[in-house]
Amino acid sequence: MSAxxxxxxxxKPGRRIDNDHFTSIGLTDEWIRRRSGIAxxxxxxxxxxxxxxAAETCAPxxxxxxxxxxxxxxxxxxxxxxxxxxxxxxxxxxxxxxxPSVLTFDMNAACCGFVYGLVTGLSLCDAGSxxxxxxxxxxxxxxxxxxxxxxxxxxxxxxxxxxxxxxxxEFEGFRQVAGCDGAQEALMRELDGxxxxxxxxxxxxxxxxxxxxxxxYLFDHGPAPTVVVxxxxxxxxxxxVRNFTAHLGVPFVNRIEHSGNTSxxxxxxxxxxxxxxxxxxxxxxxxxxxxGAGEAWGxxxxxxxxxxxxGG
Amino acid sequence: xxxxxxxxxxxxxxxxxxxxxxxxxxxLARPIADLDLDSLDLVELHQQLESELQVKGDLKETAGxxxxxxxxxxxxxxxxxx
Numbered sequence: 001m002s003a004x005x006x007x008x009x010x011x012k013p014g015r016r017i018d019n020d021h022f023t024s025i026g027l028t029d030e031w032i033r034r035r036s037g038i039a040x041x042x043x044x045x046x047x048x049x050x051x052x053x054a055a056e057t058c059a060p061x062x063x064x065x066x067x068x069x070x071x072x073x074x075x076x077x078x079x080x081x082x083x084x085x086x087x088x089x090x091x092x093x094x095x096x097x098x099x100p101s102v103l104t105f106d107m108n109a110a111c112c113g114f115v116y117g118l119v120t121g122l123s124l125c126d127a128g129s130x131x132x133x134x135x136x137x138x139x140x141x142x143x144x145x146x147x148x149x150x151x152x153x154x155x156x157x158x159x160x161x162x163x164x165x166x167x168x169x170e171f172e173g174f175r176q177v178a179g180c181d182g183a184q185e186a187l188m189r190e191l192d193g194x195x196x197x198x199x200x201x202x203x204x205x206x207x208x209x210x211x212x213x214x215x216x217y218l219f220d221h222g223p224a225p226t227v228v229v230x231x232x233x234x235x236x237x238x239x240x241v242r243n244f245t246a247h248l249g250v251p252f253v254n255r256i257e258h259s260g261n262t263s264x265x266x267x268x269x270x271x272x273x274x275x276x277x278x279x280x281x282x283x284x285x286x287x288x289x290x291x292g293a294g295e296a297w298g299x300x301x302x303x304x305x306x307x308x309x310x311g312g
Numbered sequence: 313x314x315x316x317x318x319x320x321x322x323x324x325x326x327x328x329x330x331x332x333x334x335x336x337x338x339x340l341a342r343p344i345a346d347l348d349l350d351s352l353d354l355v356e357l358h359q360q361l362e363s364e365l366q367v368k369g370d371l372k373e374t375a376g377x378x379x380x381x382x383x384x385x386x387x388x389x390x391x392x393x394x
Contacts, residue, residue, distance in 0.1 A: 035350065204355045205371050236352050240359065 003125030003133075004171035004303035005286065007064065007164040010272040011057040012259065014044035014158055022154045032154045037235015041157025041260030043142040050081050051088040054138040055095030057160040061134065062096045064307075070166070072130025073103040075121055077113035077137040079263040079293075080144050081106065092136065103130065110188070111231050111292030113137060113264030115178065118288060118300045121165045122174045136162035137265040146195030155234065156196075157260030161268030171303035172285075175222040177214055178298030188293040207237050207291040212244040214289040214299030219248050225287030225301045227280045232256040232266035233291070241289075250287075251280060263292070276309040316365065316391045320384050323364050327357045340380050351375075357383065365391045 018040040019029035032038055044053065054076055062068045076089040087106030098104075103124075109116040114137050121133035141156035184206070187199045211230045218225055227250055230241050235256045242252040255270035262269060267288045274280050282305065289299040313321070321340060328335045331348040339347065344354070358374045361367075361383060367390040377383060 035352070201351050201355050201371065201375055204352055205359065208355075208359060236356070240356055244359075244363065 001167040001169055002171040002173040002303070003122045003165050003167050004174070004305070005163045006166045006168065006305060007061045008161065008268060008272050008275070008306050008309060009057055009060045010159070010161040010269050010309070011053065012042040012157075012159040012269070013053060013056075014042045014048065017041050017043050017157075019154065025148055025150050025153060027150055027154055035236070036155055037238070037254070037256050038154065038260050039257050041258070042159060044140045044158040046143065048140070050078060050083070050138050050140055051091035051095065053160050054088065054092045054136045054162070057138065058092065058096045058134055058136050058162045061162055061164050062098070065132075065164075068097070069099060070131040071098055071102060071134050071164075073121065073124050073133045074098060075105060075107055075117050075133065075135045077107045077109070077117045077135070077264045078139060079108055079110050079113060080140045081108075081138070082143070088138075109264070109292060109296040110294055111233060111261070111263045111266070112178075112290040112296035112298055113292070114267045115288055115290040115298040115300055116296065117264070118165075118174075118302065119176045119178060119298070122300070122302060125165050125167055126173070132164055132166040134162060134164055136160065137263075137268060139263045139265045141261065141263050144190060144194075144196055146191075149195055151200065152196050152198055155261050157262045159259060159262040159265045159269050161265050161272060163268055168303070168305065170305065172223045174300055174302040175218055176298065176300045177217045177221075178296075180297065181295035184295035185293070187295070204234070204237055206295070207231075207233055208240045208244065210291040210297040211237075211241045211289040211299075214297065215241070215245045215248065215287055218287045218289070218299050218301040222301060223285055223303075224248075225250060226284035227251045227253065227271075227274065228287040228289065229253045229267050229271045229274070231290035231292065232259060232270050233261050272309045275306065282306050282308075314388070316388055317384060319364055320361060320387055323360050324357065324380050324383065327353060327360065343379055344377065361387050367391055
């Protein structure tokens with residue numbers, strides 16, 4: 001048997017921030033939409049606990065299981081979590097009622113975190129180390145950005161999403177391609193005094209190339225995805241990747257308009273929105289491709305069969 | 313105009329018309345700063361020309377161009393290099 005995605009849940013809690021919020025820093029709704037495709041995003045309150053947000057996101061999945069003891073591992077992916085020791089995964093495990101014998105850990109691969117998490121979680125399942133793996137991305141990017149920075153303040157949003165990975169006879173094995181280039185770390189990085197530096201043109205160029213190449217790889221190696229979801233970094237990037245992958249003949253998802261860039265959470269959030277809208281069937285094969293800081297990049301193709309989407 | 317120059321002009325005109333459908337071939341001679349193009353449009357144009365001509369350019373060079381004609385000169389040279 002092979003592992004795949006058997007459930008998904010999402011949350012975009014907090015205050016909805018529309019583009020008019022940024023008139024105070026000289027940005028118009030028209031400019032932001034043209035530059036990014038973004039119309040609004042959610043920002044969590046500063047005092048909100050990311051562990052609690054993650055637990056609330058995971059809860060419907062865990063309570064919906066016949067036997068949650070099947071969960072052998074919990075991976076919590078976050079770029080924006082400030083809590084280092086202990087990480088937040090252990091707290092999330094406690095809050096959702098997982099037992100003491102669950103492998104839990106935090107993961108950070110910036111905007112590529114969900115793809116790296118999928119590779120790790122699916123590998124744990126396929127190796128027999130865990131019957132099921134809960135993978136949750138939770139982000140409060142609004143706490144990382146300089147809210148007065150005209151280049152980045154309007155791009156990022158907050159949100160969380162979780163998927164349950166488990167073996168099913170119908171799933172074919174997952175395929176993955178991934179890597180990094182630390183020499184490119186200056187393109188995108190957190191500044192010492194707060195805020196995010198982004199080399200917009202280079203990041204755009206490299207993100208389009210990496211995600212296009214990753215999608216092509218997934219189609220060239222193994223069962224073809226029925227839908228491709230790219231990291232929702234910027235609507236312009238997504239449309240360019242869509243153009244360059246049109247020949248693959250499957251939907252390429254762009255759901256950035258009301259989420260913004262939620263870093264590692266964008267792929268499951270966008271996928272869940274697509275499922276909830278009925279734009280893609282609840283059974284198929286997901287191609288997930290991403291590009292992020294540290295130039296972590298990658299793609300995964302994985303089978304899925306999910307019930308109706310919860311949360312959001 | 314060679315076949316390569318013609319394909320470059322068509323690609324550039326298509327990009328300009330995404331912003332203003334009324335623009336025509338004469339507008340290709342205007343300075344980039346006078347056109348309604350942002351920095352991401354220039355990356356998109358760079359990538360679309362690469363795709364059209366099946367060549368690989370260097371964005372660090374094209375990002376500094378002041379005229380669309382500079383793209384023509386640059387990509388013709390790349391295409392002829394094979």
